Amino acid sequence: MLESHPRAGLRNRLIQKISVDDWALVAPHLEAVSLRERQVVEVPNKPITHAYFMDSGVVSVVAVDKEDHRIEVGVIGYEGVTGVPLIMGDTRAQHSTYMQIGGAGHRIPQEPFRDALAKSETLRALMLKWAHGFMIQTAHTALANGRAKLEQRLARWLLMAHDRLTTDAVPLTHEFLAVMLGVRRAGVTVAIHSFERRGLVTTRRGQLTVANREGIEQVAGSFYGVPEAELRRLMDEARPA
Amino acid sequence: MLESHPRAGLRNRLIQKISVDDWALVAPHLEAVSLRERQVVEVPNKPITHAYFMDSGVVSVVAVDKEDHRIEVGVIGYEGVTGVPLIMGDTRAQHSTYMQIGGAGHRIPQEPFRDALAKSETLRALMLKWAHGFMIQTAHTALANGRAKLEQRLARWLLMAHDRLTTDAVPLTHEFLAVMLGVRRAGVTVAIHSFERRGLVTTRRGQLTVANREGIEQVAGSFYGVPEAELRRLMDEARPA
DNA sequence: GCCAAGAGGTACGGTTCCGTACTGAAATAA
DNA sequence: TTATTTCAGTACGGAACCGTACCTCTTGGC
Secondary structure, three states: OOOOOOOOOOOOHHHHHOOHHHHHHHHHHOEEEEEOOOOEEEOOOOEOOEEEEEOOOEEEEEEEOOOOOEEEEEEEOOOOOOOHHHHOOOOEOOOEEEEEEOEEEEEEEHHHHHHHHHHOHHHHHHHHHHHHHHHHHHHHHHHHHHHOOHHHHHHHHHHHHHHOOOOOEEOOOHHHHHHHHOOOHHHHHHHHHHHHHOOOEEEEOOEEEEOOHHHHHHHHHHHOOHHHHHHHHHHHHOOOO | OOOOOOOOOOOOHHHHHOOHHHHHHHHHHOEEEEEOOOOEEEOOOOEOOEEEEEOOOEEEEEEEOOOOOEEEEEEEOOOOOOOHHHHOOOOEOOOEEEEEEOEEEEEEEHHHHHHHHHHOHHHHHHHHHHHHHHHHHHHHHHHHHHHOOHHHHHHHHHHHHHHOOOOOEEOOOHHHHHHHHOOOHHHHHHHHHHHHHOOOEEEEOOEEEEOOHHHHHHHHHHHOOHHHHHHHHHHHHOOOO
């Protein structure tokens, strides 16, 4: 075993992008984790303890204010890492971050992560590009929230979740979809019904299966796709492959 | 004159926060600029030519998609700098960025700016904290877009603009407010009317004056304030004062 | 001073979505 | 199995906002 912590089998795209030298900085501190849905990763206004590189599952980042208004501002899967504030030089969480769909991955405590970022320009560049991609996603969430109809937003969300899963099954209740989109649960139910009638999805209690992804993409229109394309570009720029 | 480019009189908060050593890296490349309203600073999918440190005026950052949906995702004034992607290691603009309210400041070409960021850890830390603050603003814009009513969003915008101006007069048409909020022009007119009747603002053609800031803050509620507080915290952390 | 262009006031039917609430069905615990 | 909880289906009045349109007032250019 050439490396203290093997990464050959890991699906996480950022970990795959880390150079051999940088891997030596990070790997000794990684710890395998398995997180169930609803497991909390970051709490608003509290210190961030770890950055999570997930290989599976979907993480929701939810902005909250003092009157308890809340809405999802981004999702993270195997393409990224949680703890964006750490990358930006902050140790405190602004948003509520938790597993929307359970999964497995690795985490690194905030201190060695920040140390590694300080030491390695290449690691920093990689993580900054990821953070930038996440920013773009948030900006387009703002766009969708302000401009898109419920069905379009739901379609966008399903596509983003589907991108991060290995099956077509999305194990989520209408209730949680509603919280993320910032709409009524009943509204989600009706929209999903419409999708179902059009053959875009099939449903079971607590689960929803993508049946016709292209159809869903048509519903989402241009509200979906820009952040995904930008992230691909940013990651392609980041050497090594 | 100890410095090649004096900054004593500059209002820009980030420039004020730059250390003496870092100032030596940046100052030689700065160029004074005066920008009229509607002047374009960044064009989506085109290279960013300069970062602008404004001393006055308000910059709008507007996300756009392929079907020409658009909405403002952030505003920048004397507290920050444009060209966030440069700070993140990207040279391309994602969003449409332009002066919403004209002003004056200084700009630095992207290359020396990126060079300076690469060379100085302290400058990088400062700019990253700013970029992080801007991210938080964008997240709360997403929250407001998804959860707040038109009046609350208008109030939030007015407060953010007011924060960045030295007078109570906000020189903007209903049309442009509508574009930024992603609503109908007529809707803005009605909302402003309501504000006027309540004594919150006074109006003139192409202008709107804040008459009762606290009243406007009450309308905005908790949709306003979080990003502002977080940016203060982040800037306080960044030495030197 | 006149005219074109821009800005703002107002209206109206229509759509979307909310708040609320009740019901039945499915999963889970006892 | 039974009891309990969670989830989903459905409904209804109402609020918010849209799309569109038209008209009037300023303002700036000639």
